[in-house]
Amino acid sequence: MASKEKVCILGSGNWGSAIAKIIGSNAARLDSFDSTVNMWVFEELIDGKKLTEIINTTHENVKYLPGKKLPENVVAVPDAVEAAKDADILVFVVPHQFIPKLCSSLEGNIKSTAVALSLIKGFDVAEGGGIDLISQIIKRHLKIDVSVLMGANLANEIADEKFSETTIGCRNKTVGQILKNLIQTDYFRVSVVDDVEAVEICGALKNIVAVGAGFIDGLTLGDNTKAAIIRIGLMEMIKFVDTFYSGARLATFLESCGVADLITTCYGGRNRKVSEAYVTSGKSIEELEKEMLNGQKLQGPITAAEVNFMLKNKNMENDFPLFTTIHKICTGQLVPKDLIEQMKINTSKSDEINLEKCNLNQAGGE
Numbered sequence: 001m002a003s004k005e006k007v008c009i010l011g012s013g014n015w016g017s018a019i020a021k022i023i024g025s026n027a028a029r030l031d032s033f034d035s036t037v038n039m040w041v042f043e044e045l046i047d048g049k050k051l052t053e054i055i056n057t058t059h060e061n062v063k064y065l066p067g068k069k070l071p072e073n074v075v076a077v078p079d080a081v082e083a084a085k086d087a088d089i090l091v092f093v094v095p096h097q098f099i100p101k102l103c104s105s106l107e108g109n110i111k112s113t114a115v116a117l118s119l120i121k122g123f124d125v126a127e128g129g130g131i132d133l134i135s136q137i138i139k140r141h142l143k144i145d146v147s148v149l150m151g152a153n154l155a156n157e158i159a160d161e162k163f164s165e166t167t168i169g170c171r172n173k174t175v176g177q178i179l180k181n182l183i184q185t186d187y188f189r190v191s192v193v194d195d196v197e198a199v200e201i202c203g204a205l206k207n208i209v210a211v212g213a214g215f216i217d218g219l220t221l222g223d224n225t226k227a228a229i230i231r232i233g234l235m236e237m238i239k240f241v242d243t244f245y246s247g248a249r250l251a252t253f254l255e256s257c258g259v260a261d262l263i264t265t266c267y268g269g270r271n272r273k274v275s276e277a278y279v280t281s282g283k284s285i286e287e288l289e290k291e292m293l294n295g296q297k298l299q300g301p302i303t304a305a306e307v308n309f310m311l312k313n314k315n316m317e318n319d320f321p322l323f324t325t326i327h328k329i330c331t332g333q334l335v336p337k338d339l340i341e342q343m344k345i346n347t348s349k350s351d352e353i354n355l356e357k358c359n360l361n362q363a364g365g366e
């Protein structure tokens with residue numbers, strides 16, 4: 001790596017802008033980083049003005065993180081290749097449905113020695129009936145090492161500098177320390193673990209559970225029911241990792257990326273909010289996403305569809321009744337109140353994992 005690491009942030013939505021605030025300030029403060037941080041902005045017009053120009057003059061992303069100043073060394077760039085071509089560290093933070101196109105545009109146009117950090121929660125469907133992790137897509141296109149950062153990280157709260165924790169999954173200790181230096185502040189505390197796949201999968205799957213929590217809120221079923229959905233969701237997350245990604249560790253679910261992110265998203269996230277409105281308004285999820293989120297993107301319903309694509313192909317829908325039911329409600333195959341009926345009949349399947357004996361428990365940690 002270069003003596004002064006150059007950082008590029010690819011994405012500038014709600015979380016992209018909040019992390020740009022942190023990265024910009026750390027890059028300016030620490031000698032080991034080049035102080036100029038490029039941020040790729042998917043260009044759009046706001047009242048006839050380009051968003052990149054607004055960011056570069058007012059130092060505020062007025063659409064996706066209004067009211068918060070970005071450090072002046074964060075430079076908005078409308079061309080992804082231009083933004084990324086000289087970077088040593090590429091921070092990926094776009095809504096997950098846009099990653100394949102972004103990676104294709106970067107292919108062959110970045111430093112071969114660069115490393116990536118993905119903050120993206122979601123999957124993509126894969127040829128052959130399975131799913132790809134977002135980190136795998138980045139790696140396949142760009143042929144660089146990819147670490148991940150996931151945690152209980154509602155972007156607006158972090159932009160407000162409220163104390164929060166996060167988890168970086170990284171296999172290389174030196175790179176892990178560099179990434180920690182880049183991200184950690186006194187109010188945003190970073191743990192680095194080497195269980196990279198489990199960290200990433202926790203981040204993706206908790207968005208499905210949050211959709212279920214929103215349905216429960218919309219049905220006004222109360223705190224006990226919501227806690228039950230969170231617990232069942234956690235069991236399905238553990239079972240999913242144990243079944244499809246063996247070698248991970250149970251302890252990872254106790255990091256910020258696991259149970260903490262599950263809790264915060266089920267109480268404070270966009271997936272919860274829109275799913276509650278789905279029950280009470282009778283509108284479609286797509287309509288509500290447009291009406292309620294001002295251009296921000298929901299990840300839960302599409303993640304539920306991606307997971308269902310794989311479970312259906314493997315004839316395993318019944319082994320993950322919560323994930324399956326949430327997908328069926330999102331797609332109109334079931335109605336929200338069916339969630340409870342399904343849980344009454346099927347939760348034993350979610351719990352069908354012996355934690356004493358599961359693969360996750362056997363793998364040795366540090």
Ligand SMILES: NC(=O)C1=CN([C@@H]2O[C@H](COP(=O)(O)OP(=O)(O)OC[C@H]3O[C@@H](n4cnc5c(N)ncnc54)[C@H](O)[C@@H]3O)[C@@H](O)[C@H]2O)C=CC1
Pocket residue numbers: 011012013014015016017041042043064093094095096098119120121122153154155156295296297298299
């Ligand atoms: N917002 C949050 O509190 C958190 C979000 N995340 C994750 O971070 C990732 C990014 O989320 P946010 O930054 O919140 O984004 P967001 O939900 O605010 O999405 C808006 C962003 O998408 C961009 N966009 C729209 N159309 C596009 C296109 N065709 N191609 C490329 N970009 C396009 C917009 O320009 C804007 O930058 C997601 O995977 C999310 O799950 C993770 C932790 C917290």
Ligand SMILES: O=C(CO)COP(=O)(O)O
Pocket residue numbers: 121151152153154155207210261264265268269270271272298299
């Ligand atoms: O991932 C998040 C918090 O860690 C944000 O969740 P939402 O996308 O549901 O707002």
